[in-house]
Structures are given as structure tokens and as C-alpha cells.
Amino acid sequence: MSIQRVAVIGLGLLGGSIGLALAKHCPDITTTGYDADPATREAARARQLVGTVHDSAAGSVAQADLVILCVPVGAMAFAAEAIRDVLPSGAIISDVGSSKQSVVESLQAALPGHTVIPAHPVAGTEQSGPEAGFAELFEHRWCILTPPEGTPDDKIADLSAMWKRLGSKIEIMDAAHHDLVLAVTSHIPHLIAYTIVGTASDLEDVTRSEVIKYSAGGFRDFTRIAASDPTMWRDVFLHNKDAVLEMLGRFTEDLTALQRAIRRGDGDALHELFTRTRAIRRSIIEQGQDDARPDFGRADH
Amino acid sequence: MSIQRVAVIGLGLLGGSIGLALAKHCPDITTTGYDADPATREAARARQLVGTVHDSAAGSVAQADLVILCVPVGAMAFAAEAIRDVLPSGAIISDVGSSKQSVVESLQAALPGHTVIPAHPVAGTEQSGPEAGFAELFEHRWCILTPPEGTPDDKIADLSAMWKRLGSKIEIMDAAHHDLVLAVTSHIPHLIAYTIVGTASDLEDVTRSEVIKYSAGGFRDFTRIAASDPTMWRDVFLHNKDAVLEMLGRFTEDLTALQRAIRRGDGDALHELFTRTRAIRRSIIEQGQDDARPDFGRADH
Ligand SMILES: NC(=O)c1ccc[n+]([C@@H]2O[C@H](COP(=O)([O-])OP(=O)(O)OC[C@H]3O[C@@H](n4cnc5c(N)ncnc54)[C@H](OP(=O)(O)O)[C@@H]3O)[C@@H](O)[C@H]2O)c1
Ligand SMILES: NC(=O)c1ccc[n+]([C@@H]2O[C@H](COP(=O)([O-])OP(=O)(O)OC[C@H]3O[C@@H](n4cnc5c(N)ncnc54)[C@H](OP(=O)(O)O)[C@@H]3O)[C@@H](O)[C@H]2O)c1
Numbered sequence: 001m002s003i004q005r006v007a008v009i010g011l012g013l014l015g016g017s018i019g020l021a022l023a024k025h026c027p028d029i030t031t032t033g034y035d036a037d038p039a040t041r042e043a044a045r046a047r048q049l050v051g052t053v054h055d056s057a058a059g060s061v062a063q064a065d066l067v068i069l070c071v072p073v074g075a076m077a078f079a080a081e082a083i084r085d086v087l088p089s090g091a092i093i094s095d096v097g098s099s100k101q102s103v104v105e106s107l108q109a110a111l112p113g114h115t116v117i118p119a120h121p122v123a124g125t126e127q128s129g130p131e132a133g134f135a136e137l138f139e140h141r142w143c144i145l146t147p148p149e150g151t152p153d154d155k156i157a158d159l160s161a162m163w164k165r166l167g168s169k170i171e172i173m174d175a176a177h178h179d180l181v182l183a184v185t186s187h188i189p190h191l192i193a194y195t196i197v198g199t200a201s202d203l204e205d206v207t208r209s210e211v212i213k214y215s216a217g218g219f220r221d222f223t224r225i226a227a228s229d230p231t232m233w234r235d236v237f238l239h240n241k242d243a244v245l246e247m248l249g250r251f252t253e254d255l256t257a258l259q260r261a262i263r264r265g266d267g268d269a270l271h272e273l274f275t276r277t278r279a280i281r282r283s284i285i286e287q288g289q290d291d292a293r294p295d296f297g298r299a300d301h
Numbered sequence: 302m303s304i305q306r307v308a309v310i311g312l313g314l315l316g317g318s319i320g321l322a323l324a325k326h327c328p329d330i331t332t333t334g335y336d337a338d339p340a341t342r343e344a345a346r347a348r349q350l351v352g353t354v355h356d357s358a359a360g361s362v363a364q365a366d367l368v369i370l371c372v373p374v375g376a377m378a379f380a381a382e383a384i385r386d387v388l389p390s391g392a393i394i395s396d397v398g399s400s401k402q403s404v405v406e407s408l409q410a411a412l413p414g415h416t417v418i419p420a421h422p423v424a425g426t427e428q429s430g431p432e433a434g435f436a437e438l439f440e441h442r443w444c445i446l447t448p449p450e451g452t453p454d455d456k457i458a459d460l461s462a463m464w465k466r467l468g469s470k471i472e473i474m475d476a477a478h479h480d481l482v483l484a485v486t487s488h489i490p491h492l493i494a495y496t497i498v499g500t501a502s503d504l505e506d507v508t509r510s511e512v513i514k515y516s517a518g519g520f521r522d523f524t525r526i527a528a529s530d531p532t533m534w535r536d537v538f539l540h541n542k543d544a545v546l547e548m549l550g551r552f553t554e555d556l557t558a559l560q561r562a563i564r565r566g567d568g569d570a571l572h573e574l575f576t577r578t579r580a581i582r583r584s585i586i587e588q589g590q591d592d593a594r595p596d597f598g599r600a601d602h
Binding site (some may be wrong): 098122123141144184186192197215217218221222224225227228237258263270274276279284 | 331396399415423424425426427436442443445467472481482483485486487488489490491492493494495496497499500501502503504505506509511512513514515516517518520521522523524527528529530531532534535536538539542545546548549551552553555559560563564566569571572574575576577578579580581582583584585588590591
């Protein structure tokens with residue numbers, strides 16, 4: 001039986017985008033939602049992020065056959081506990097958290113006997129809150145499902161089918177592997193961006209206003225991701241600690257090697273690495289995961 | 302006397318953009334150009350990057366009152382030597398190199414007795430070559446001039462006036478300070494981006510195809526700048542070694558502190574840094590150096 005009533009808990013960027021995308025692509029699906037913040041619920045009603053915004057988590061899930069938790073990774077356990085007593089027994093419980101191993105553990109602990117299928121739509125922006133969502137966020141993006149062993153195939157198929165209707169491509173992997181892959185493609189890039197932006201704003205010899213004025217030389221690309229939500233990212237680093245620290249170790253090793261090449265004036269080593277990295281960019285553009293226009297569309301306005 | 306005949310040496314992204322921008326904004330200025338690569342000269346003729354493409358550097362500068370060297374930083378000395386014997390005595394010699402201290406030294410050494418006014422338009426893309434340039438590259442961007450002591454004020458005014466007509470805002474600073482500022486806002490970001498893209502493409506546990514598929518989580522922002530021209534960037538790191546190594550030292554200190562915070566589970570330290578970095582982003586957008594649309598215009602197509 002396909003999914004007909006979806007409850008969205010947490011109506012920020014991800015939750016709001018899911019609501020809007022369901023309204024756009026799946027008008028047959030009824031949506032309800034809840035957010036802990038009364039101001040967010042108000043904004044969600046005004047933007048019609050879901051069909052009905054409830055004033056309690058329990059109220060929003062009472063009729064659902066799929067519940068999607070769209071809260072920071074550190075809040076997943078609380079969000080799950082708040083619906084434990086009212087969750088319909090056949091409902092699938094899913095989420096959109098950026099790390100998966102700790103999430104699947106806390107959801108299974110909080111909701112024993114329920115079908116838990118964690119998901120991570122690899123799509124986002126640096127904006128957050130109820131005004132940030134848009135229906136197209138998931139189009140052409142991957143959504144990774146990490147169902148624990150023993151999850152019924154038909155439930156996985158139902159959830160996959162829904163994400164496909166929102167425009168996503170589906171991949172299934174285990175939670176530990178997900179956390180390693182995303183440490184590289186998302187968590188470490190964010191950590192590095194936060195660091196360099198922090199470093200640049202704390203210098204004595206270079207003023208903050210100079211950093212801002214000359215940011216078009218490369219720095220501004222980092223500030224975009226370093227403007228992401230602090231709570232969400234704190235939670236990601238605390239909950240995906242091992243994979244993040246492992247990948248960070250590899251990165252600093254490589255950075256040290258490059259530092260040595262610069263110190264020694266080893267132009268060949270630099271040129272060799274800088275040539276290798278271009279190939280990856282080409283593949284990303286070929287596979288539609290980025291835009292090759294020289295200015296990313298900046299010249300449009 | 303204002304500038305009337307401009308010679309552009311090196312007809313890639315920067316040289317080509319200058320030629321096109323002059324044609325768009327200063328149709329009264331005559332442009333000539335030269336590139337060491339015959340194929341580039343051919344492409345430059347086809348795209349009409351400058352009014353006349355010459356087959357020798359000497360031919361292109363014979364009538365010029367401003368010569369702009371648009372070659373990699375490591376090639377500046379060679380490019381200057383090639384025009385030494387024919388450069389009109391009153392001509393201004395300028396460039397667009399990404400580092401300035403070594404450039405001003407080598408230009409003054411190669412062209413004694415000439416007015417050398419190094420410049421760095423802080424504008425660029427990851428593309429290079431004669432097909433990459435566009436007339437709007439410099440609009441709303443800063444162009445930094447680093448005139449050595451004793452440069453006549455009227456020559457500085459002439460060069461500034463020309464860059465303003467191309468849409469740039471002008472700042473004047475000394476070459477050493479330029480190199481420190483750009484190490485932070487451009488060179489270190491590129492170095493870090495090259496490193497993380499290199500790290501990600503060399504892992505055993507995560508395949509390259511996974512890195513590409515899930516790049517929308519943040520990684521793709523780094524691949525863009527890590528696709529920049531290898532020769533240009535090798536030269537920048539070799540020629541701005543001291544400032545780059547100094548700033549890299551600060552960055553790795555800060556990264557180590559963050560690593561420790563993650564290892565210890567110190568969420569407050571993470572949250573505090575992640576909050577501070579948002580302010581910089583806001584200022585960059587307010588000052589028109591980037592685009593606040595959630596997707597950078599990616600949804601346009
Ligand atoms: N942003 C991205 O690019 C991205 C991409 C993929 C996945 N994700 C994941 O998606 C999830 C949500 O991120 P987001 O960007 O949508 O964040 P967001 O815009 O800040 O939205 C999260 C919302 O959840 C609310 N909330 C927090 N705890 C709650 C609880 N116990 N019950 C109900 N509502 C609660 C928050 O309210 P308060 O503001 O009052 O706390 C907030 O309105 C996170 O797990 C994140 O890792 C994010
Ligand atoms: N790209 C950016 O974002 C950016 C931004 C600001 C400043 N800059 C600076 O601008 C300069 C040019 O960069 P670009 O991006 O325009 O590079 P580009 O597109 O590769 O163009 C450089 C051109 O100069 C030619 N060339 C090399 N040596 C020469 C010589 N001795 N005489 C004549 N032509 C020669 C090259 O030919 P071959 O291909 O045959 O070598 C190439 O066609 C560099 O100093 C760079 O640091 C770049």
C-alpha cells in the first residue's frame with residue numbers, strides 16, 4: 001500500500017521543502033506537520049508548508065502512515081519520544097538527518113517495534129527556518145536510505161517511491177558507510193569552511209573589511225557554507241565524530257604534504273595535484289550535480 | 302593624458318576579458334594583443350578579443366601607451382623581457398597577476414626606467430583560455446593597484462580611470478600587504494580546496510563515484526575552485542610563498558582547535574564558532590560580492 005498521509009515534524013528548510021514538494025508532486029497525499037517553535041508553526045501556516053499544522057507532535061502524527069523527522073540530529077530522540085504513544089502501529093518512521101548511525105540507534109531505541117527507515121536527501125542550502133524551503137530542493141538530487149537489517153522490502157519500496165515522486169534518485173547503503181561518505185562530501189567541507197572563515201575574521205594584519213572586499217578571489221565560496229545553521233552543524237559533528245575525525249586526519253596529512261611542497265618550491269608536485277583535481281569537477285558537472293556557468297548564474301542580475 | 306592604446310599580452314581569461322570589456326565600455330580605446338600560443342592567437346582573432354592580434358609581442362606593444370601583462374605570475378619576467386627593446390618610453394606597464402611583490406620586482410628589473418604599476422583585478426572564474434573571457438568580469442569587483450614608491454600620480458590616475466570604466470572599484474595598497482590579504486581571501490581557499498578534492502579522490506573506503514554523486518552536500522563548492530588552472534596556481538604558490546605559509550599556519554592552528562573540540566564533544570565551542578562565521582557572509586552579500594539566492598541561481602535551468 002502506498003503512502004497516503006505524511007506527518008512532518010520540524011518545519012524548517014527540510015521539513016518545509018518536503019511539504020511543498022509533496023503539494024507540488026503528490027497532491028493525492030495528505031500532509032500534516034508540527035514544529036516545536038510556535039513562531040515557526042505560524043510561519044508554516046502562512047506559507048502552507050503542509051496541509052494542517054498541529055499544535056502538538058502527537059496531534060500531527062495520529063493518522064499518519066509515514067512520519068518524517070526533520071529536526072537537528074541531536075533532537076531526533078526527543079522528537080521520537082514525543083510521538084511514541086500515539087504513533088499508528090503500521091506507520092513508517094523516517095527522518096532527513098545528515099548523519100545516520102546515531103539516528104537509527106536512537107529512533108529504534110525510542111520506538112521499539114516500529115519500522116524505522118532513516119533517509120538523507122543530499123540536498124540543501126545555507127538557509128534555514130520556515131521561510132527557507134522550496135518545492136524543487138530535491139529534484140535531481142540523491143536521497144540515501146539506510147534501512148536497518150530486517151526492514152520489510154515493501155516499506156522500503158513505499159518510501160523510495162515517494163522520494164522519487166519528489167524528483168530524487170534513490171540509493172540504499174548501510175548507516176556506517178553513509179556516515180563515512182558524507183563525512184568526506186559534506187561534513188569535512190563544512191568544517192574546513194567554518195575554520196577558514198573563522199581564521200580570516202581574527203587576523204591582526206588583515207582587517208575584516210579587507211576580507212569582505214576581496215572575497216571574490218575564492219573566499220566567498222567558503223562563506224556560503226560557513227553560514228549554515230550552527231545548531232544543525234554542531235549536532236552533525238557531535239553525532240558523526242568518528243568518521244569526521246578519521247577523514248580530518250587524512251585531510252591534514254595531505255595539507256601538510258602540500259605545505260612542504262610550497263616550502264621547498266616543488267612546483268611539479270603542486271602542478272600534478274592541481275591537474276588531478278580538475279577531473280572530479282568535470283564529472284560532477286557531467287552528472288548534473290552542479291552548474292558549469294562561469295559565474296554560477298551570478299550575472300543573471 | 303588619458304590612455305588611448307592598450308596592448309594586452311596573454312589572451313586567456315583575464316586578457317580576453319580586458320579586451321572585451323574595453324570594447325564594450327571604452328570604444329575610443331584601440332586594443333592590440335599577443336599570446337605565446339598560436340592557437341590562442343587564432344581563437345582570439347575569431348572571438349575579436351582585441352582589435353588586432355599580433356604575431357609577436359614586440360609588434361603588439363610598439364604603439365601602446367599602456368601594456369597589460371596577463372600571463373601566469375611565473376611568466377611575467379619573460380613577457381617583460383620580450384618587449385623591453387620596443388616599449389615606447391612613456392608607456393605604463395601593468396599586469397593582472399594574483400601576487401604582487403615578486404611581480405613588481407621582476408618587472409622593475411626587466412624594464413628599468415619605465416613606469417610600472419602592478420594591478421590585480423579581484424575577479425575570476427575557474428575557467429581559463431581564450432574562450433573563457435567575458436566583458437562583465439570586472440563589474441562591481443575591486444581592482445587593487447600596488448604602485449611602487451615614486452610612481453607619478455597622473456599615471457596612477459590614468460590607470461585607475463581606465464579600470465573604473467570597466468566597472469571596477471579601485472583600491473591602492475602596497476604590494477606586501479596585498480600579498481597577505483590575498484593569501485587569506487584567495488590563495489589559502491584555493492590551496493584548501495585543492496587539498497580536500499585530492500583527499501576525497503584518493504580514499505579506499507569511499508569510491509570516487511560516491512564522492513561525485515553526493516557532492517551536493519558541500520563538496521561541490523570546493524571542486525569549482527579546485528578546477529582552476531594548474532599553471533596559474535602553481536605560480537601563485539611559488540611566488541607568494543611566505544604569506545601563504547604564514548596564513549596556512551594560522552589556519553591549521555584553528556583547525557586543530559576545532560578537531561579537539563569535536564574529540565571532546567565540546568558542543569558549545571563548535572556552536573560559538575559556527576555562529577560567528579555567519580556575520581561575515583551577511584556582509585559579503587550586503588556589499589554585493591556574492592549572491593544570496595539559496596541555490597546561487599542553480600534552479601534557473
Ligand atoms: N540544511 C541542509 O542543508 C540539510 C540538508 C540535508 C539534511 N539536513 C538535516 O535536516 C534536518 C533539519 O535541518 P533544517 O536545515 O531543515 O533545519 P531548520 O531549518 O533549522 O529546521 C529544523 C526545525 O526543527 C525544529 N525542531 C527542533 N527540535 C524539535 C523537536 N524536538 N520537535 C519539533 N521540532 C523541532 C526547529 O525549531 P527551533 O528553531 O525552535 O529549534 C526548526 O524549526 C537536520 O537533521 C539536518 O541535519 C539538512
Ligand atoms: N583566473 C583567475 O581567476 C584570475 C583572477 C585574477 C588574476 N589572475 C591572474 O591573471 C593572469 C592570467 O591568468 P588567466 O586566468 O587569464 O590565465 P589563462 O587563461 O591561462 O591565460 C594566460 C595566457 O597567457 C599565455 N602566456 C603564457 N606565457 C606567455 C608569455 N610569456 N607571453 C605571452 N603569452 C603568454 C598563455 O599561453 P599558454 O597557454 O600557451 O601558456 C595563456 O594563453 C595570471 O597571472 C593570474 O594569476 C587570474
